Amino acid sequence: MPELTVRVCDVAIRLAADDARFIAAARNRYAPFAAKATPDLALDLELVVKKMRPYRDEPRVVWDGRAGRIERHDLELDLAPGVGRARVVRGLSPLDSVLRVALSFELVKRGGFLCHSAAVDGWLFPGVSGAGKSTLGRSAPKKRLLADELVGVVGDRLWGTPFRGDFLPGKNPATRTLEAILLLDRR
Numbered sequence: 032m033p034e035l036t037v038r039v040c041d042v043a044i045r046l047a048a049d050d051a052r053f054i055a056a057a058r059n060r061y062a063p064f065a066a067k068a069t070p071d072l073a074l075d076l077e078l079v080v081k082k083m084r085p086y087r088d089e090p091r092v093v094w095d096g097r098a099g100r101i102e103r104h105d106l107e108l109d110l111a112p113g114v115g116r117a118r119v120v121r122g123l124s125p126l127d128s129v130l131r132v133a134l135s136f137e138l139v140k141r142g143g144f145l146c147h148s149a150a151v152d153g154w155l156f157p158g159v160s161g162a163g164k165s166t167l168g169r170s171a172p173k174k175r176l177l178a179d180e181l182v183g184v185v186g187d188r189l190w191g192t193p194f195r196g197d198f199l200p201g202k203n204p205a206t207r208t209l210e211a212i213l214l215l216d217r218r
Contacts, residue, residue: 064193103128108132153207156212167215
């Protein structure tokens with residue numbers, strides 16, 4: 032089965048699917064985060080062509096503290112320690128969602144989380160949608176921009192992620208020490 036391992040926020044996630052072209056497209060999108068590593072989480076993907084249920088604003092989540100299930104219109108994800116299975120609508124956007132959810136659960140185990148924010152160097156800029164995170168990201172030098180949509184925060188470290196605003200691919204897997212938090216507000 033074709034596979035790809037990505038390392039995001041120092042968490043290695045292996046993705047495997049029967050579709051080599053899909054894995055190749057994922058490899059291209061997540062290239063800066065590709066890794067040869069023993070996975071912390073191995074995800075087997077079943078790709079489907081139709082949405083699994085009508086669109087909902089909120090996902091359905093069942094979690095017992097160790098394992099659980101997340102359901103949305105475009106994905107069903109079962110997670111247990113170190114392994115997971117997902118039915119996902121074929122496409123990079125739903126795959127991005129699977130990775131965001133899976134990574135979030137892995138980060139919690141390490142005392143971390145994904146923050147809806149931009150990060151430049153060690154400066155974290157949280158803000159609601161429309162607050163200016165992507166605008167800030169476009170104005171920052173690319174080597175200094177960790178992310179402009181979701182930033183990994185673990186302890187006193189900020190991590191670049193592949194999750195950018197406007198569904199652009201993230202390019203900087205770097206980590207920086209958190210130096211400041213500046214709240215974005217367009218009011």
